[in-house]
Structure formats: C-alpha cells, structure tokens
Amino acid sequence: MATADETALYHFLRTRNDSVAHKLAERLENTSEHELVLIYQEAIPRLEKALWAEEPDQTSLNNYQQIFRELEALIANQKQDNRHHFILFIPVADRPRQLDDCLSSILQLCKLFNYGGKQGQCFKKVSVMVADDSKNVNNITQHKKLVKKFNLQGLSCLYFGQEQQRQQLRNLSDEQKEKLAGVVGHSDVLNFYHKGSPKMRNIISLKLNELQRQYKKVLFYSLDSDQEFQVKLNTRNGDRDLYTINYFYYLDQIFSQTDATIVTGKVVGDPPVSPAVMVVNFLQDIINFLRKMVELDNNRACDFHSAEVQLADDAAYHDMPELFGFKHKQHSCDYRCSLPEPHNNGESFNDFAKKLNSFFYGEHPTRKTYYQYQPALESLSPARTVYPGNYIFNIEGLKHFIPFAPLKLRMNGPVMGRLVKSELKQKFLSANLPMLHKRTVADTGQSEYRPDILQGSEKIDLSGEFERQYFGDVMLFSMEVFTEQGYPETQLEHETVSSIVTQTEKKMQQQYIDKHRLLLQKRDQLSALLQDSEAWWNQHPEYKSARNQFDAFIKNVNTNFDDDSYSYRLIITAAEKKARLKQVVEAILNYPTEKILWEQTLASQTAGAH
Template sequence: MSVADSSLLSQLFERFAIEPSTEALRSAWLAKPHGSAADRVYRDALEWLERKLWSGGVQPELLALYQALFREFEQQRDADSDDRRHHFVVVIPVADRPEHLRSCLASLLKLCQLYRYGSYRDGRFTHVSVLLADDSEQHANQRSHREIAADFTARGLTTEYFGADAQRELFARLPVSSRSALQRMLGSGEPLHHKGASITRNLAYLHLASRLPAQPRQLFYCIDSDQEFRVRIDTAQGERNLYALNYLHQLDRIFTTTDAQVLTGKVVGDPPVSPAVMAGNFLEDVLGFLLRMAQLDVSQACQFHQPNGDKVSDASYHDMADLFGFKSEVARYDYHCTLDGAHDHAACFADFAVRLNRFFDGEHPTRHSYYEPAELHAGIQSARTIYTGNYIFRPSALRFGIPFASLKLRMAGPVMGRLIKAEIGPGFVSVNLPMLHKRTVAGLGQSEFRPGIEHGNDRIDLCGEFERQFFGDVMLFTVEQLTAQGYPARSLSNATIEQSLITTEGRMFELYSAKQVQILNKLERLESLFADPAQWWQAHPELVDARADFARFIANMQHNFGGGACGYSSIAEPAKRERRHAQMLSALCDLAADQDSWQRVLESLSPTGAMQAERTAR
C-alpha cells in the first residue's frame, strides 16, 4: 500500500476539507510521495491531527483516528529494511505487587497494540521489551511475577524476569574488591529481597550493561510498577484515563533529533510525594469539606460535582513546596465527588470517608493532577529532578548509577537529578510525557506493598516512611548546596561537606517541627468539628461506617503526626541522628570513589566497545 492509497488520510482530509490548514497536507498527499517523503506526509498529518485532538477538549472519535493513523504509518514503515529507530527496554523494579505489575504491563501492551511502534512480526513487538527486576520477599509473589512475565511474553511483549537467582549470579560475577567498593550502590548481596528500588535498579543496570550489543540503538525506559502508559484528563463528565500519547514514537524522535542523554517525564493522577509531607495540606482540604458539608442539607442533591477549577501543580501537594522554588496559590482544594447518578450529601459524605485512609498509602483524594497538552518538542526543558518512575536514557548514561542506594532514603531521584545536571547540563532534559500514577489497588483500597508503611487492623504506621523522607530531604538539599560549589567534579574537603550537612539538617529539622505545630492545630480543629453533636453527620444511623472511617483517619493522623509521633521521635533522637549523619557524610565524601568503581564495573561487564559504539551510533 502506498501513501496515496491511505483510506485514513482520505478520511482525514474529507472530514476537515473546509479547513485551510489542511490544504498543504492534501497537496502533498495527492503528489503520491514515496520513501522519506511519504513519512513526512504521515508525520505532518499526525502532528496536525494531534493539535486538533486537544483543541477544545479531547474528542474520542478523533483519538481513535489518531491511533489508527499511527498504526497505518507503522505498517508503511514495516517494509523499510533500514529502520533505525530505537529499541526500548522498559525497566520495572517490583516488590510484592502482582496486581500493580499486571496493570502496568497490560497498559504497555495496550499502548503497543494501539500505536504499533516498530515492527510487529511473528506475533511479537520487535522494538519493545521489558526487564522485570524482582525485589519481592514473598515466594508466592515471586512466582506470580514470573508467571506474569511469561504471560505477557506469550502475548507478544517480550518480558525478561530478572529474579533473585539471576541477581545473585550477577553479584557473584563481580570481583570481591568491586563488591566491597560498591556496597553503597549494590548493598552486601544478601538478602536479595526488599533491598529497595534503588539497589534493584542498579543491579538491573549492570545486567543491561552486560548484554549491550556492539551497535546499539537502544533506550532504557525506567518506570515503576504502580504506573501506566496512560494520561488522566479532567472533563465535564469527570476524570478519564486515556491512551492519548504515543510515548515510544515521541521519545524516539526526541533522542534521534537532539543530543539528550537523559530525559525525565512526570506523573499525573496520584502524587509522587510521600504522605509524610502532605498531611498539612490534606487536613486543610478535609476541614474545608466538613465546613462546607455543615452548611448543606443532608438530603439535598450533591453539590460536589462542580467543574474542577483548581489546577493542581507541583506545588499543590507538598507542605514545603517553597523549598523547591514553587508557590501554591490555592490554600484549600475542594473534593470532587466520584459518585454517578442522583444522590444526596449523605452518600457523598460516605464516599469521601471511604477514601480518607488511602491517603496514608499516598493517594490524595482532593488533589489530582491532570495532563495538560502542549507542543512537545518546543516544550523540552533543562531538568534538575529525575522522576525515577519515568525517565529514559541512552546506554552511555548507564554510568549514572543511583548513588547512596543502600541508605534507602526517599528523594533518590531529585538527588540523582542534581548530580546529573551538574555533570551534563543541557544533556539532561524534561518533557511533557507524564505517566498515570495509581498508588492503590482498587480492590484493596491500599498499596500491595510500600516500604516504610505498616498496616495493622485499624492502625497505619508511617514511621519508617517519615524517617526516610526527612533524611532524604537532608541529603537532597545538602547535595544542592554542594553542587553549587562544583561538587562532585570539584573535590571539596570533608569539613566543608560536613558543615553543609549539619547546616541543612538543622534547617530541615526546624521546618519539620514548624509544620508539626501547624498540623496539630488543624487536627484539633478537625476533631472538634467532626465530633460536634450538632452536625447532621453525627445524627444519621446510616453513616455509622462513614463516621468510623473518619474517626480512624483522625486517629491515624494523631498517631503519625501528633505529639509523640514515632516519625518525629525518630528524627529527633540523638543516637539515630548521629547514625544517619555518619552514613550520609561517608557517602558524600566517598561519592567520587563510588562513581569510579561503578564505571570500572560497567566496563568490565560490557562487551568490548559497546558503550563507546553507542555514542557514535546516533
């Protein structure tokens, strides 16, 4: 089939015949182009259709045409014997999350089916594969993950299972001296479960290095198991999750036409931020919900379906967003009821109450982010933060292993991003290709597994998460100070590094303590309002379960953020602070040595010349 025979292009031009902007496209199509000229017609038509797709809100029938036109374009290109597009290896660390993992891989397979990036031969997508790095503790989940990998391989998405045995074998291949030198990046080698996502990723990167082809055209696409290749949009009819972005095609174009070495996207849906630093703003929203409910009649038709006028940004989730250079202009966000059909405020109250305790697993019921369409290539920007669940890099960038991994601190991505920016500057970019983030599993109402969060019958404990977040913030802002002085390329004295660490730790402790005072004030107001016997929600027997959910939420907030909360105690206790201080100081002082050891191990594992060949292949 030639481009002139395209029924889809014909359909496009007939549908929009009266629009002057299609005249040049139509003329190029009627010229019956071949080869690269035909590719240009398809690209121009797809770019035009993409702009049309998002003008005035997404239109489902145009989305279907957009996807079909991409499939036809791929069919045209499949006959090209010199297809030099990139092969994507999607790297997914997973720990005891079979349901999350299945949804994640299902979304990738669906993306491949809808857009058909690369060749599809013998029932297999040839330009996309998956490396599944398992960090599970439960043998049943290890078995489930292995079976899921085999299932998706059988369905056309080649998925390699990189489990504990393969990780142990890789670790054993390293010289003893290298294992010792890289303990902060790889751990001790045992146990090989719940090592943490950063160590698991680093082991996966070594595995990738060991099998680099001599002439690579590869990109490594790192995501998390609780993400999907979709975007969430907000419409008058409510939220919708759509396969509206051809991630692989767009990334191939960016890495083909630019010198980017590392690229990061973001997420939409649930926040990438820990509940440890969202409690203040969520309490503000819960207070707002109850205050508004108190002014409404219980049997009145639900008034919580108004259009969402509050735009959620990077500043919206975080209690200390100003630390990152953001300023939130909205202090309180409204809840937007998710119930369909006719219902009253009692039903809305109960629906909101069910969602409250999901907050402790990272879901934010009042602040969801949505995809905001923009011209992609013009929007490429210099970056400073890695979103570890959505970043892509060339094989030569395997040299950027995740530092300080054995410390298991949060904020590993922002720390890594500052260090990458310090080294390659404009080679590190961000782009508007977010992935859908879903913290909880619908059937559970919580995450299958999340380190640092412990679930009891009614109690949810964030102590471990809180401690990892605090010291992760200390590490991040210490690194930010040090890179401003030329670190790590410029050698700084241990005394200089330690002084920066001490100063940052003191500042962060003051900020966390001040935020706790604000949280306690909001908690007191919330408890008083909720328990007020004059409020209608206290008088209705059908709301007994909803009241219990509210009471459990307040109790868990008190447990995790109130006076004597374990998280605050853990960051205030001198012995624990001294231990963390010593760990971080040693890691910062030895970073250059760790990076050198990492590079030597990469070179020892990589086939001769493979990483150098990649630098000249683009």
C-alpha cells in the same frame, strides 16, 4: 495498507477547513511510499492540535491512534527501520496485581500505536525486563507467570530474578564487589529481597550494559510497577484515563534530534511524594469539605461535581512547596465527588470517608495531578529532578547510577537529578511525557506493598517512611549546596561535608517543626467539626460507618504525627539522628570514588564482550 485516499489521515485532512491540510491530502494522493512517511510525520502535529482543541473525544482519539498505525505500516513496508529499540525495566516487590496493570498498559500502548511493528507475533522494537525484589514466594510465582502470559501475548518479557541478580554481582571482581557495595549491595547476604528500588535499578543497569550489545540503537526506560502509560484528564464528566501519547515515537525523536543523554517525564494521578509531607494540606481540605457539608442538606443532590482543577506543576499536594521554589498558597482544594450521578450529599459524604485511609498509602483525594497538553518536542526544558519511575536514557546514561542506594532514602530521584544536572547540563531534559501513577489497588484502597509502612487491622504506621523522607530532604538540600561548590568533580573535605549536612538538618528541623505545629492545629479543628452534635452526620444512623472511618483517620494522624509519635521525637531529638547523619556524610564522601569505579566497571564489561 489501504490506498492513500482510503486512509484515516486522508479523511482527516480532507475534512479540515484548512488549505495546508488540503495540500497535504493532495500530496498523499500523488507521491511515492517514501514521501508518504514524511507527509504523515508532517501531518501528525496538526492532528494533535485538532485532538486537543477541545476535550478529546473517543472517536478523535481512535483516529489519532489509527493514523500512527498507518504510519508504522508504511515504515514496515520500507524494510528498513533505524529507530531506537526500547528496553523497559520494572523493579517490583510483592505487587502482582499492580505489575499486571503496568504490563497490560505497555501491551495496550504497543497495540494502539504499534511502534516498530511486529516480527511474527511479537512487537519488534519494545522489550521488557521484570526485576523481582519480592519476599513472598507466592508473589514471585505470580510475577513469573505474568512474564509468561505477556510473552504469549506478543510483548517480549525477560524475568530477572534474584538468583540472576546474585549472579550479576558475582561476576564483579573482588575490588568491584568491595567498592561498589554502596551502589549495588552484596550478593552473599542471606535475605536478598526488599533491597529497595535504587539498589535494584543499579543492579539492573549492569544487566542492561550487557544487553545493549544486541542493538544498534537502544534506549532504556525506567518504570515503577504502580504506573501506566496513560494520562489522567479532568473532564466535565469526571476523571478519564486515556492512551493519548505515543511515548516511544516521541522519545525516539527526542534522542534522534537532540544530544540528550537522560530525559525524564513526570507523573499524573496520585502525587509522587510521601503522605508524611502532604498531611497538613489534606487536613485543610477535609476541614473545607466538612464546613461546606454542614451547611448543606444531606438529602439534596450532590454539590461536589464542579470543583476547580489544580494545575499540574504547582506542587499543590506538598506541605512545603516553597522548598522547591513554588509559592505556598494558603488555600483549600475542593473535593470533586467521583460517584456517578444522581446521588445526594449524604452519599458523597459516605464515599469520601471510604477514601480517607488510602491517603496513608499515597493517594490524595483532593489534590491529584492532571495532564495538560503541550507538544512533546516543544515541551523540552532543562531538568533538575529524575523521576525514577519515568526516565529514559541512552548507553551514555548508564554511567549515572542511583546514588546512595543503601541508605534507602526517599527523594533519591531529586538527589540524582541534581548530580546529573551538574554534569550533563543541557543533555539532561524534562519532557511532557507523564505516566499515570496509581498508588493503590482499586478494590482495597491499599498498596500491595510499600516499604516501611506497617499495617494492622486499622492502624497504619508511617514512621519508617517518615524517617526516610526526613533524611531524604536533608540529603537533597545538602546536595544543592555541594553541587554549587563543584561536587562531585571537586572532592570535598570531611569537615566541609559534615558542616553543610548539619546546617541543612537544622534548617530542615525547623521546617518540619513549623509544619508539625500547623498539623496539630488542623487536626484539632477537624476533630471539633466532626464532633459537632448539631451536624447532620451525628444525627442519622446511616452515617455511623463514615464517622467511624473519620475517627480511624484521626487515630492514624495521631499515631504518626502526635507530640509523642516517633516522627516528632525524631525531629527534636539529636541522639535519634546522630547515626543516620553520619551515614549521610560518609555516603557523600564515598560517592566520587564509587562513580569512577562504576564507569570503569561498565567499560570492563563492554571490553570483556569483545
């Protein structure tokens, strides 16, 4: 490493108009190597504050990352690094391109911040497990190749394939296999793929419980394959995705300085919820877009480059935010054009139309979430929701599996969060360490694979996802009542559980019916706007393709949400829901017993290793 007065930190401190910074610079020149580490750690918050005083520029960001690399070099010279090792685990099903992007972001994060340094050519304190749940043989082959590729590039990767997963379950006793079937499933089923991420994460936890013996201090980091270690900023020049957070550095500090067992981040970019609960506000935003467009000259320079940015935490993307304690704001969100300037309104219209059907894969062109800076340690607050694709836990956290996995319901993170909160209380924290969420692949506008979404040439069927969302909401808001009554420590009677689930479902039914009525109103308004013969998009042939894309979007809205759609029949028909509600009740009754046996299983694994 360079001498103190040649470092990026020294240059930063000397160029500040700040007496405290100048004193730190003087200490850099006249101190021991051990003291240097402390000076860097003291200076980094000042550096961050300067970085975020305005919109971060690339030069400042490069310096910020360089200063962390200087710190890591100092720690490496001390020959003793007692910080945590991180095991990142990624359940993946038929997503080779998105997995490649996810692994690339991990590698880039390691290169830019160099947490833990290297041993030989390999990053020393970061390793990755890729757990494959794929059906397609070619995708399995590609996933294996990616593991080899990133191993060669210095990222220690383990491939945890389906045969290894089966063996993990075969290692259980007969009693464990029987009573934990509702947690990890069965090893002897013929089709051992597409088990779902909750069940996969629970199987992975059994493996993690074995791996933890290799480390003095270890943290486990749960990721989704469609996420990256970047944040999304909304800037004067459009959206930017940047590596601005040293996740491992701050998580090590959080778990070292607090008694946290589980820490969850959030996501920026694409919303973390299903299009089934975003369609009303998106229809409103499209209506807003067309009402503005129809008044504009299609050949005039684009008017859609100065839209207001939505706040990160107001659940603006959700049709029913009041369910989660947010105020329901009856307003539209303006579309912000992503085309490079110069171009005209007509070209923006065509580009917007291309994005419409990506909505059914989870993108939201008008309501993305953006990063807002707050120091990670200062941002810590009690949590109530686990983000399954961005949560971190220590060995104690292994006790908390993803509940009700065989049901494959959406909202399993919020449900798990309510259970974890009831037990861990202040040991369950939320931190401002979001990850970038990318639902789709850039050149197709589609996900590589999403469960329960059926796709034809133009038709996209969300009925399976809608069903999982609806009963996921029933489970979540039932769970809020149960935990207030002392569940799961207090075992509830069948009659009590059944009654609460039934009452919750009736309330949820009314919420969804009200939303459905509003949805149909918005759809009709949109159709009328599009069919306006006076609108310029109906008078020029260069907009025919865009009109067809709008028509395809409305057809998919009708397929999924019309009065005769499966989704609406599900809401209003008791017979359609009876079997599913019975599953929900039984799963809730079984959970306390599963929890006890799960903890016993982890303990027996550990005891058997000694």
